[in-house]
Amino acid sequence: MPYAIEVTDVKKTFSGKQEVRALDGVSFNVEEGTVFGLLGPNGSGKTTAVRILTTILNADSGSALVLGHDVAKQADLVRSLIGLAGQYAAVDENLTGRENLTMVGRLNHLPKSYVAGRAKELLEQFDLADSGNRTLKTYSGGMRRRLDLAAALVARPTVLFLDEPTTGLDPQSRNDMWEVIESLVGEGTTVLLTTQYLEEADRLANTLSVLDHGRVIAEGTPAQLKSDLGATVLEVGLHDNDDVARTASVLNAIGPHAPNISGRVVEVTVDNGPVDAMEALRSLDQAGITPTTFTLREPSLDDAFLALTGHRTEDGDGEDGSAAKGSGGAGDRAGQPESATVPVGGNR
């Protein structure tokens, strides 16, 4: 199958007060008609990758092709084939929904009559028909995000880029957005989406790459990633500091993953949730340890990072976008282990 997107060893460094290496040799391929997820925390380089692929930004080195066209050398051709919707909901709030869609259609050089029909169609499809003639100031966050996506679709792009399409949305709006994205893929559109949520990548993406500090640290299908992480995480909270080490050794005996300690919480990834949990309870009881909390949960992105890199995602790292503009700190990562790309699901 031909690739819709081919990224080879792309590097990008932002100079400024503090030099930020946003992309440090990133490579990935996206097959036509599939959804590809770029998963990573704030500041990992996701937005920078999208901005390069959508011709907004030039890479320092490496090559990026969209439908076989070089994004730097054939920028106008690429622009005519892609759509971009982002976390910043780039729509004009002084215009109505319909005026926004019309503007984008006209800037794509589509005929007026076609644009009018397409705008109507999209407003209906995105459940905005009733509010199409109201200015965006009256829209809710979810409505803006839907209109932003509709604007990206006016010219029926072959490849669609969605930069954190659901960040900041409430659960209901997020679900609506997921359904819209799924229906697009049914129509054959290739989608590249960035997300901070493992759940979102799991639900939408056929394949994904995990980015950390501008490097791809894992790639594969969501199922492979999850099986690599273990099905569930067992979390034991303790009252007494003295119990922490003993609890860790009890949980370590369950295997095959090593437990992690943070404060008075010990957590371990387990492959067989309920059975392992019962075993853990029995062993804790025998050891005379009474936990204050005992939880089984789905692995989070944080767990994925811990499993893949040995470090947690860095909170308070600033928005991806601001880091890309050089004002947010991508963090000092001296002493962190250099992580090579490993296929998820391998090496077990």
Add this chain to the structure above:
Amino acid sequence: MTTTISIPTVTGAPLATGVGARVRWAISDTLTVTKRNLIAITRIPEALFFSTVQPIMFVLLFRYVFGGAIHPGHGINYVNYLMPGIFVQTVAFGAIQTSIGLAEDLQKGLIERFRALPMARSAVLAGRTTADLCRNVMVVIVMTGVGFLVGYRPTTGVLPYLAGTGLILLFAYALSWGFALIGLSAPNSETAQVMSFPLLFPLTFASSAFVPLADMPSWLRGFATYQPVSVVVTACRSLMLGGPTSHWVVQAVAWTVGLLIVLPPFAVWRYRTRT
């Protein structure tokens, strides 16, 4: 010159090959962005209203507070001397709106969307400056009315008067491109505004807009005589009130055309390279 346009039946935007299609699309893109900015102006009528309040205050201030102490000489009464200066000052201050508007578009991510569209790179800036030109037409008409109310009586004919007004508007358009450059360089709209003032104050006040140059100290007079705002004000005065026109009008046109040659390419370059 060959033009080939392929309209897509299924996906994607049409592609232009050839200079003709590119030029036509650059114009249509500019008009689309102009329309968008004009709609925004009509959606916030308060902004348009208050953008005329400040110049009206200046008219009242100089006409009735300072005016009595300023004697332009040559038998010209002060209100006639003042109004061409007010027109130029008003459009110069109005150019701040260009920088604020672009800084806002950048801040809100709209420029990101525009940059990912197959539109002409110049259209975002040309559309903004053209919309601001339309706004200036409105503002100049209002200010002319205000001028007549406080006793302004131009003494030349209709044609020279319109020529003077046209010169003011063209100069305003050129200034807009300069302030577009500021807007594209500012981190946000508030900063774009404060970045604009240090440029505007010397240009409008160290000029012949409000007081005769003869009353200024000699070290300032050189700058104040030949800087573009003074030149345009003096040219307009001669067109609206009579006096030797050609010398100043030629200089004013030279300034305006010069700015229009230098500033737009520079601003478009900034738009392309701003990350």
